[in-house]
Amino acid sequence: MSNPDELLVALSAAVESERSNQMSLTVVVGGAVITGRLAPEAVWRERVAEVLKDSDRLGPFSDVFARDPSGGQAEPGRDEAPTHLHFHLARILQGSLGIPETGGMYRVAIKDVSAWTVGDLSYIDR
Numbered sequence: 865m866s867n868p869d870e871l872l873v874a875l876s877a878a879v880e881s882e883r884s885n886q887m888s889l890t891v892v893v894g895g896a897v898i899t900g901r902l903a904p905e906a907v908w909r910e911r912v913a914e915v916l917k918d919s920d921r922l923g924p925f926s927d928v929f930a931r932d933p934s935g936g937q938a939e940p941g942r943d944e945a946p947t948h949l950h951f952h953l954a955r956i957l958q959g960s961l962g963i964p965e966t967g968g969m970y971r972v973a974i975k976d977v978s979a980w981t982v983g984d985l986s987y988i989d990r
Contacts, residue, residue, distance in 0.1 A: 868947070868974040876946035876974060880904045885952060888984035891977045898970055899962070899985040900954025908950035912969050948973055957985060 879887050879902045890899040903911070909929045916926035951970040955962030 869977065869980070872949075872974055872977060872980060873945050876902065876949055880946055883907070888982065889949070889951075890981050890983060890985045891949065891972060892979040893972050893976050894978075897957040897985070898951060898954055898972065899957060899983075900951040900967060900970070901984065903950050903952045905946070905948070905950050908952060908969060908971070911952060915969075946974065949977070 875887070875889070879885075883904050885901055885903040885907060887902045888900070889902055890897065892898075913926040913929040916922045916929065949972045951968075951972065953967035954970045955964065955967055956970075957963075
């Protein structure tokens, strides 16, 4: 979407203000279907930083996620509308598979979402 969906922005703002990571959402971005739970940006950044810090090769990059691009804390300004969705326990759906199986951490620009629905989609192979 060239103009971000106002309802999706409001939903993301509610996740940010409530500090909750229980909102399940499925989005279509560039033809890919991503499903999972939204997390506040600060929580998402903290978790990504923790994962990177534990890696021998990627540890030096953890500081990038521990602070915002302006050099301040990771906490976004309260007056600013969210521009991104921060997924955790998320999967890209491909046929009957969810990649990765255990879920991953994805950041998606709200303006790039072409379709969305509330809920976490899953496939069961029978």
